[in-house]
Amino acid sequence: MTVQTSPSGLEAAFLDNRERLLRFLAARGAGEEAEDVLQEIWLKISERRTGPVASPLPYLFRTADLLLIDRYRARRQADRRDRAWSEVHSGSTPGVSDAPAADRQLASRQLALLVKKLLDDLEPPRVGEIFRRHRIDGLTQRQIAAEFGVSLSTVESDLRRAYKALADLREQLDEV
Amino acid sequence: MQHDDPIREQAALWAVRTGDPGFADWDAFTDWLERDPAHAEAYDRIAGAVADAADAERDVIVPANDEVPSARPVPRRWMSAAVAAVLLVVVGIGLWWGDHGVQTYETAPGETRLIALQDGSKIDLAADSRIALDPDKPRLATLEKGRALFTILHDDGDPFVLDVGADQVVDAGTVFEVQLGSNELAVGVSEGLVIFNPAGQNVRIEPGQLLESPLGSNDVTMRDIALEQVGEWREGRITFERASIAELAAELSSMSGVTFSAAPASVRDEVSGSVLIDPIRADPASLGPLLGVSVRQAGDGWLIEAR
Numbered sequence: 001m002t003v004q005t006s007p008s009g010l011e012a013a014f015l016d017n018r019e020r021l022l023r024f025l026a027a028r029g030a031g032e033e034a035e036d037v038l039q040e041i042w043l044k045i046s047e048r049r050t051g052p053v054a055s056p057l058p059y060l061f062r063t064a065d066l067l068l069i070d071r072y073r074a075r076r077q078a079d080r081r082d083r084a085w086s087e088v089h090s091g092s093t094p095g096v097s098d099a100p101a102a103d104r105q106l107a108s109r110q111l112a113l114l115v116k117k118l119l120d121d122l123e124p125p126r127v128g129e130i131f132r133r134h135r136i137d138g139l140t141q142r143q144i145a146a147e148f149g150v151s152l153s154t155v156e157s158d159l160r161r162a163y164k165a166l167a168d169l170r171e172q173l174d175e176v
Numbered sequence: 177m178q179h180d181d182p183i184r185e186q187a188a189l190w191a192v193r194t195g196d197p198g199f200a201d202w203d204a205f206t207d208w209l210e211r212d213p214a215h216a217e218a219y220d221r222i223a224g225a226v227a228d229a230a231d232a233e234r235d236v237i238v239p240a241n242d243e244v245p246s247a248r249p250v251p252r253r254w255m256s257a258a259v260a261a262v263l264l265v266v267v268g269i270g271l272w273w274g275d276h277g278v279q280t281y282e283t284a285p286g287e288t289r290l291i292a293l294q295d296g297s298k299i300d301l302a303a304d305s306r307i308a309l310d311p312d313k314p315r316l317a318t319l320e321k322g323r324a325l326f327t328i329l330h331d332d333g334d335p336f337v338l339d340v341g342a343d344q345v346v347d348a349g350t351v352f353e354v355q356l357g358s359n360e361l362a363v364g365v366s367e368g369l370v371i372f373n374p375a376g377q378n379v380r381i382e383p384g385q386l387l388e389s390p391l392g393s394n395d396v397t398m399r400d401i402a403l404e405q406v407g408e409w410r411e412g413r414i415t416f417e418r419a420s421i422a423e424l425a426a427e428l429s430s431m432s433g434v435t436f437s438a439a440p441a442s443v444r445d446e447v448s449g450s451v452l453i454d455p456i457r458a459d460p461a462s463l464g465p466l467l468g469v470s471v472r473q474a475g476d477g478w479l480i481e482a483r
Binding site: 023024027029055057065072073119138141164170 | 184189233234
């Protein structure tokens with residue numbers, strides 16, 4: 001394994017762009033958590049022994065953005081659990097000791113079936129395929145444009161449709 | 177649901193843009209966010225919903241007796257797309273193909289695949305790899321080529337057994353990775369415990385350890401590895417430690433689907449470093465400065481040379 005001896009490009013970029021990242025975090029709605037998040041990013045890049053990254057600054061912004069999305073999701077998940085708990089006491093799952101994980105698995109299974117159906121039903125079928133190629137297989141939008149023989153803006157607008165449909169689904173589920 | 181909400185429209189577009197690994201215009205995104213606090217809220221709602229959906233689609237496991245609600249799977253040109261979804265269908269309607277019930281899963285260079293087993297265990301198959309599973313023997317798998325990360329639900333009475341060439345790897349409650357290279361077998365463990373060849377060398381591999389054994393030999397060597405390095409390719413990262421340029425080229429070709437080869441004079445030169453695959457795929461020449469090698473286009477592929 002390679003150990004970086006000098007501060008990596010990433011660490012240097014972090015130190016040079018602390019203020020910019022803070023401004024982003026504030027705009028992104030991190031509020032009082034902004035410093036925490038910054039700390040989390042620092043730990044992530046310094047502990048993980050991240051190797052050289054091609055574009056350090058975008059990488060840092062992306063990391064920050066993903067952390068905030070995760071925090072948002074965790075808050076929503078906790079809300080949903082609280083609500084489910086107060087609404088019903090559905091009995092325990094037999095034979096499973098790790099109940100929270102089992103609940104999560106069940107909920108995510110239901111979600112998966114609905115997501116699969118939604119993606120399969122989007123028209124034209126390309127929209128769902130492009131979404132999967134991007135979000136599941138991890139291809140860049142440019143690669144997808146080449147693969148499907150469409151323009152980058154078509155990929156963008158297909159993804160936007162899929163995103164809105166998935167957000168609608170999430171909102172419907174949360175309203176129930 | 178407000179379909180014509182312009183903020184929601186803009187938020188969806190930004191979520192699409194920032195979700196691309198190549199997105200760089202974070203300043204413009206910050207400007208948009210600063211214009212109205214409602215922008216960040218709308219963005220979170222969309223990005224959160226999309227991440228929930230992608231995770232559910234990727235990770236979920238459906239037992240064989242579950243009904244899949246959609247009427248019929250739409251035939252897909254891209255088999256690798258939505259592997260989890262394809263698997264839902266395969267398991268859901270109990271349709272297996274292949275000889276004698278054995279199902280072989282194979283990935284092309286640049287493609288990875290998640291295989292969900294019925295008991296909730298899962299196998300992440302790396303690019304350019306092949307594994308055989310027999311539905312009649314759900315606790316047995318054979319890695320025929322390449323590498324895979326195994327996340328196995330342990331059962332003391334029925335341990336999971338992996339055959340790799342002449343060797344056998346038995347889990348004892350575990351997340352572990354196995355790589356079958358051209359000369360060597362490597363087994364790394366990030367959680368639990370794995371036993372290597374219980375009937376032979378009977379070596380215990382613990383979290384943070386990597387066992388290496390040259391093919392066709394009984395020798396094993398153990399060394400420490402960082403836990404996060406086990407299965408790191410799933411996040412599109414790969415680490416080389418004193419790898420020859422020939423190995424580097426082979427591994428990068430598998431992972432990225434872009435053809436790399438080693439310049440004849442540099443085959444044995446060694447490099448160390450850790451790289452993200454996506455940016456390399458987008459710009460193969462960027463490998464040069466990352467690993468201190470020289471990279472140039474040659475025919476359909478890229479030639480790597482020691483510097």
